[in-house]
Amino acid sequence: MWPKLWKTEVTVVMLAASLAGCATGRYTPLGETEKDEIQQLKENAYRVEYRVSAFTSQEQLDRYLRQRCAELTLREGYDFFHLARRADMLGLSRRTAMTATLYKGQKPVGVADLYDAKDVLAETSSILKSD
Numbered sequence: 001m002w003p004k005l006w007k008t009e010v011t012v013v014m015l016a017a018s019l020a021g022c023a024t025g026r027y028t029p030l031g032e033t034e035k036d037e038i039q040q041l042k043e044n045a046y047r048v049e050y051r052v053s054a055f056t057s058q059e060q061l062d063r064y065l066r067q068r069c070a071e072l073t074l075r076e077g078y079d080f081f082h083l084a085r086r087a088d089m090l091g092l093s094r095r096t097a098m099t100a101t102l103y104k105g106q107k108p109v110g111v112a113d114l115y116d117a118k119d120v121l122a123e124t125s126s127i128l129k130s131d
Contacts, residue, residue, distance in 0.1 A: 027064050027124075030071040038072060041099065046072060049097040054090060061096055063124060069100045070120035078102035082114050 030038075039047040050065040066083075073081045080103040089095045107114065 027067060030068055030075065037068075044076075044078065044102045046100050046102070047097055048072060048100050049095060051093050051095045054092060054094050056094055058094075061094055065096055065098065066115060066120050067124045069098075070115065070117040070124075072100065073102050073117035074121075076102060078104050078117070080104075080107055080111075080114050080116055082111055 037049045037051070041047055048065065048069050050061060050068055052061050052064065069081050069083065073079065082101045082103070083098045084101070085099040087097045103111070103114070107116070
């Protein structure tokens with residue numbers, strides 16, 4: 001009985017370890033996104049969604065979402081972005097969607113939690129290199 005039970009436990013542990021190891025995945029660049037992950041709401045506002053496995057930390061998901069928004073900001077010819085209206089869902093996967101408002105030129109005064117797209121990409125690039 002013990003050898004059979006032991007084999008089952010080892011198999012479960014190995015399966016869990018392998019799933020946890022690959023479940024967090026890697027960052028998916030903006031160019032590889034599905035159509036429903038980026039939705040233009042108005043000229044300078046987008047609904048941006050990022051999906052990961054349920055095993056990915058909230059911190060990692062937030063980093064991926066900021067990176068996606070930074071790429072979108074630069075692709076559309078803007079410099080800064082502001083994130084608002086967060087919607088999180090957790091099930092078999094973890095999803096976060098936010099409204100990103102994009103700004104050009106000088107950094108707007110009076111807009112809290114404004115991100116410089118180039119700074120975000122530089123930061124995430126250095127983090128990915130150290131991982």
